[in-house]
Amino acid sequence: MANEFYAHARAYDIAFSDRDFKRECDFLEWCLTKHGNINNADKSFIELAAGPGKHAREFASRGWYSAALDLSPEMVAYAAIEARKENLNIKTINEDMSKFVSRKKYALAGTLMESISHLTTNEQMISHFKSISKSLMPGGIYVIEATHPRYYFPDDEPNQWTSKEGNNKVEITFGTPSDSYDSITQTWDITTRMKMWENDSLILNTEEISRVRWYLFQEMQMLIELSGVFDKYWVYGSMFFLPPKEFDNTEDSDAMVLVMRTKQ
Structure with a gap:
């Protein structure tokens, strides 16, 4: 995908x-x-x-x-x-x-x-x-x-972390407690968010849904x-x-x- x-x-x-x-x-x-x-x-x-x-x-x-x-x-x-x-x-x-x-x-x-x-x-x-x-x-x-x-079923906290490299910081969310599960297809619609800062200025902010199994x-x-x-x-x-x-x-x-x- x-x-x-x-x-x-x-x-x-x-x-x-x-x-x-x-x-x-x-x-x-x-x-x-x-x-x-x-x-x-x-x-x-x-x-x-x-x-x-x-x-x-x-x-x-x-x-x-x-x-x-x-x-x-x-x-x-x-x-x-x-x-x-x-x-x-x-x-x-x-x-x-x-x-x-x-x-x-x-x-x-x-x-x-x-x-x-x-x-x-x-x-x-x-x-x-x-x-x-x-x-x-x-x-x-x-x-x-x-x-x-x-880890098949998520816990009550979002799967989120922050990483830094030089003047850049990235925050990732890959899955939240509210994500939906289709028990027929056995797939999750996962919330994916990505934020990136450069010198403390926000330069990227995306959110979408990714289907995974x-x-x-x-x-x-x-x-x-x-x-x-x-x-x-x-x-x-x-x-x-x-x-x-x-x-x-x-x-x-x-x-x-x-x-x-x-x-x-």
């Missing part, structure tokens, strides 16, 4: 600047080493729903062939500009991840930061699994960082198996620990991280 919220790439980048992208890429690389079954030493990575392409840029800095795909043309353009500033070479792709198939075959792919929630139907998800499998080498690894099921574990198991394109999968509870945390109901298990291996 490309909308105004994702058109403001610079503000979005600042909003998520507190993520430890190096550690997350360490985890992704570990997944390929541990669970991949590739016959050569190929180092290639594609980040789907990449936004500013922070993971793609980190892998490029490690000498990998790296690509960033996003539905938002503004995000793709921003990722390319930031990569050039960092003297990095990444391939940028403005496409729909639910049906994109790459001519190049990658060793490793990732859809991170809960971005998989923008695929809101079973048909979209299965189409996505089939298309990404065609973009990976046999024995390649696909990692999804999805919302932990414990947070998947439960057994749903994802079923969809992975129905797609028929992976020979094995693993589930972890976080991307911030090596060795990884188990996927369970403890506090350290803060995400549902699915690691899938394409068939040989």
Whole structure:
């Protein structure tokens, strides 16, 4: 889903600047080493729903062939500009991840930061699994960082935070207690707000509704198996620990991280 919220790439980048992208890429690389079954030493990575392409840029800095795909043309353009500033070479792709198939075959792919929630139907998800499998080498690894099921229903407070970078401050709201849930389609209409200040002057103020779907574990198991394109999968509870945390109901298990291996 490309909308105004994702058109403001610079503000979005600042909003998520507190993520430890190096550690997350360490985890992704570990997944390929541990669970991949590739016959050569190929180092290639594609980040789907990449936004500013922070993971793609980190892998490029490690000498990998790296690509960033996003539905938002503004995000793709921003990722390319930031990569050039960092003297990095990444391939940028403005496409729909639910049906994109790459001519190049990658060793490793990732859809991170809960971005998989923008695929809101079973048909979209299965189409996505089939298309990404065609973009990976046999024995390649696909990692999804999805919302932990414990967060399926929001609490009584808005999901809101503030981030700063230099003279810029960004305030993000991604979900409020009054957001509506459709029990038939299992989708949420999420309130998304973005404000940005520069030198204490408000320069951006947007609000809109984004439709998302947070998947439960057994749903994802079923969809992975129905797609028929992976020979094995693993589930972890976080991307911030090596060795990884188990996927369970403890506090350290803060995400549902699915690691899938394409068939040989």
